[in-house]
Amino acid sequence: MAESKELQVKEKHEVAGPAEQTRPGAVFTPEVDIFENDRQINLLADMPGVAPGDVKIDLDDGLLTISGEVKPFEGKDESDVLIEFEIGRYYRQFTLSEVVDQGKIEAKLEDGVLRLTLPKAEKAIPRQITVTAG
Amino acid sequence: MYARRLFDFPSMGWQYPFNGLERMSRQMDRLTQAVMGRPGMHWLTARVFPAVNLTEDKDKYYVRAELPGIKADALNIQVDGRNLAISGERTIPSEGENIRYHRKEREAGKFSRVIGLPGDIDASHVKAKMVNGMLMVTIDKSEASKPKQITVN
Secondary structure (H helix, E strand, O other), X not given: OOOOOEOOOOOOEEOOOOOOOOOOOOEEEXXXXXXXXXXXXXXXXXXXXXXXXXXXXXXXXXXXXXXXXXXXXXXXXXXXXXXXXXXXXEEEEEEOOOOEOHHHOEEEEEOOEEEEEEEEOOOOOOOOOOOOOO | OHHHHHHHOOOOOXXXXXXXXXXXXXXXXHHHHHHHOOOOOHHHOOOOXXXXXXXXXXXXXXXXXXXXXXXXXXXXXXXXXXXXXXXXXXXXXXXXXXXEEEEEOOOOXXXXXXXXXXXXXXXXXXXXXXXXXXXXXXXXXOHHHOOOOOOOO
16 A cells, blocks of 8 residues: 555534434444455444444345444543544445345454445346247 | 514413523524534534544543544554643555445544643553544543642631
8 A cells, every 4th residue: 555644534424314313312324335246245334432232233125224332431420621523323224236145144343343244145046948849 | 483483482471581592592502513513612623533532530531532443553642741642543454356345435544643631640540442443541630630629617
């Protein structure tokens, strides 16, 4: 890689989705990388502050939903001095173009980055239909 | 619109003449929040990565920053006087040759930031840890800058 650039602060984006959130608190869209090769689709999502047990992944008819819960970690006696980022849940939905083998989805959360591996399903084998005269 | 609300509102009676005003003030807050983030905090926000939250209790300062995908050994944290310096680099490893990207929103790069703490600190009691991509630095306040209880005789 060439000379790496300086990272810039990016404002966290609040979810403005079609589904109204029913619980109080801010909800943010995680930043993602999505890439595929011939065999699988991979998704990486930045979800800092989310513990491995607090991620929910749901795939329903090609609609992939990722949500992550951030447990409050501030002590009760702490008072704010400078607040530059807000803390809240993460939520994002994707529609998948390829047929995914739902039974083989793997998810791993490491250092606040979720890695989803979605293997593509075996394509239906094309069948040759022979017409018999009768 | 607000004026109409104010006078039409059923709870607006003689008993609580400022009810409507309070509600209006909250609405204004929400409006400013929508336009420029947190009200009043806008000018304080440094545009240097990473964004940090600084909190305190009576003995300690807590500095938190969201640094997903950064290993603890890729971070360099130093204390100098009242300043806390955080620097490091985020690398995103290559995912192989034959891949096609649909989205690429995560970024890699270097960062370096100094956070000035509001009071004197005890430089020998600074702890830092990474939990689930969240950096947390705990800094003890120096004895001189801890609040003291003064008893009145």
